[in-house]
Amino acid sequence: AQSVTQLGSHVSVSEGALVLLRCNYSSSVPPYLFWYVQYPNQGLQLLLKYTSAATLVKGINGFEAEFKKSETSFHLTKPSAHMSDAAEYFCAVSIPTSGTYKYIFGTGTRLKVLA
């Protein structure tokens, strides 16, 4: 069965430090992979998306993620954390189903940025 695992429900980093949020997936078909971000009291918005064009995907706000097929991973990174990055981050995989698609979301990682 397809699944998405996010290691660490809470991650704290200092402002200016590297951000690393981990995501592993299992999928029986070539996956479409996503990272979404949820700021407080808002809906989710797309951070970046992997569609097999390139293994390193750049997103908004300086985030990027690398697809590693051998490790079935799609970890999210940002070289230098900013206070405004504090949010909850969701990794997701899109898979085909019944003539359309469905998303499977991870359980989320809440990022806290310390001053």
Add this chain to the structure above:
Amino acid sequence: EAQVTQNPRYLITVTGKKLTVTCSQNMNHEYMSWYRQDPGLGLRQIYYSMNVEVTDKGDVPEGYKVSRKEKRNFPLILESPSPNQTSLYFCASSRSRNLGEKLFFGSGTQLSVL
């Protein structure tokens, strides 16, 4: 502005009192979906719709109904709410039903069933 609009933002109700959460998108999107978000469980799909008059169950459909009479609207109906339906609900849409589409989310509805 392109957006998905959900109402109400907050809702407190009592067990058994029917309620409807509305969802509307102004992007002429084909695909719409409802999710519930619970701590430690992430987002789980309740129902989805590939087009007008076409709806199907997601992973947690029990206790919910939906309809898609117009392309822009996709209301979520709880005929007899129970406390285990207390959750944060999101409506989302995408341009098409094709694999790999980006989802656009509403701002959410926080529902409490007493």
